[in-house]
Amino acid sequence: MRERILDAAEYCLVESGYNSRLHAVIAERAGLSRPTVYKYVGDQSAIFEALFQREISRFFAVLDPVLRGHDQLQAGFVDCVVFAVGYARRHALLQKGLRDDPAVVVPWFTVRAKPFIEVGAEFLVPHFERMLTPEQLASVSPRVVSEWAFRLIASLITTEGDVDTADEEALRQFVGGLPAVMFVPSADARVG
Structure with a gap:
């Protein structure tokens, strides 16, 4: 029913x-x-929440084989983000809400996102744990990687920027380049 x-x-x-x-x-x-x-x-809020929960479950079912095909974190992370953004761009209900009623939809990716971050972690953490080497696991939390993926995906879905998220190759280059930007040596390290 x-x-x-x-x-x-x-x-x-x-x-x-x-x-x-x-x-x-x-x-x-x-x-x-x-x-x-x-x-x-x-009520109406419960309907929206139930639909979001159902759609996230459906999304994870189609994302699972994408992630199973990877054994290295960076490639798996990039494919996860690119796949998720593409999936969201083709999702009629989500796109309708973002276009016509962002005040209803955007909070599920921002101020009301915590339950979805938790559900996402339950799904993503085992995949990311499998992709990390023992050395990486000693210094990187798969849960943090999972939350970072959610936050990046949410941002790419809900906000426009310089990267054309409809262009899969441009999106792949953008996401693939993020680790290089994040780990740029500090000015002090470059001087010495």
Whole structure:
């Protein structure tokens, strides 16, 4: 029943947007009563959260084989970010929300992101642990790498910048170049 309601909610949000009388249109689309929609998914905020949770689970299912194909962190990290940004750009519901109702969607990638960072860590940490050498594991936390990936993906999805995120090669070069920028020796180290 819950999946039926969420399917209807996804359809209604893509068709009508985030500000419609959501429960009424979901109930009509699903062939249920409004009280049944409330019973199984709750208020509008709960519907959005349930849809985000479901979509993240779906995303991880398709990301898993991408990450399993890597045994080195940098290549795995770059592919993870590039894949996630591409997936988000093709996701009709997410794009509709970002375009038409960013005030509803963007908080899930910013001030309300903590639960998704946690879910992401549960999924990503074992992959990143596998990709790190024992020496790297001694100095790098896979959980930090996971959170960094989420924050980078969220930023690339929600904000425009100089990199064209629709151009996979440009995005790959941008993300692949980040470690080099992060580990530029300090001015003191270059002088000596």
